[in-house]
Amino acid sequence: MTEQNTFRFNEETEGSATASSDQPTISTEDIGAVNQQIRDIADVPAVEVITTAAVHLMSAAAVKCGLAAEENAEELKDLDEARKLITALAGFVTAAAPEIGSQHAAPLRDGLRTLQLAFREASVYPDQPGQGPGEKFTGPVY
DSSP states (O other), X not given: OOOOOOEEEEGGGTSEEEETTXXXXXXXXXXXXXXXXXXXXXXXXXXXXXXXXXXXXXXHHHHHTTOOSSTTHHHHOOHHXXXXXXXXXXXXXXXXXXXXOHHHHHHHHHHHXXXXXXXXXXXXXXXXXXXXXXXXXXXXXO
């Protein structure tokens, strides 16, 4: 069950809104900043939001595959985590591709395939083709 906070205008604290359930005070400046952020995000095209999210997943998966450009990249490798990120990325890219078009989807698919191959190479016991991370969405990667 979620608790709903209702905010009321508190004239005694010079124009700040406070939660009626003893929550911290939220100033009108804070509310204005949140409203500005909402207006800013409304101006961003969906394709940009989608590709940005995909790039974040790709970056995290690359680090977890040990592809970081740091001396301790091998220490950062975590193939269990990489598998989860690559699978999420594969589902995300597969679902988003029809919406964003091939011009934007093609580089995301290329990056995904590269990560899938890097994962296979980094694995001590590589998965069979079709069984690797995300391959239930993309098909086998060779």
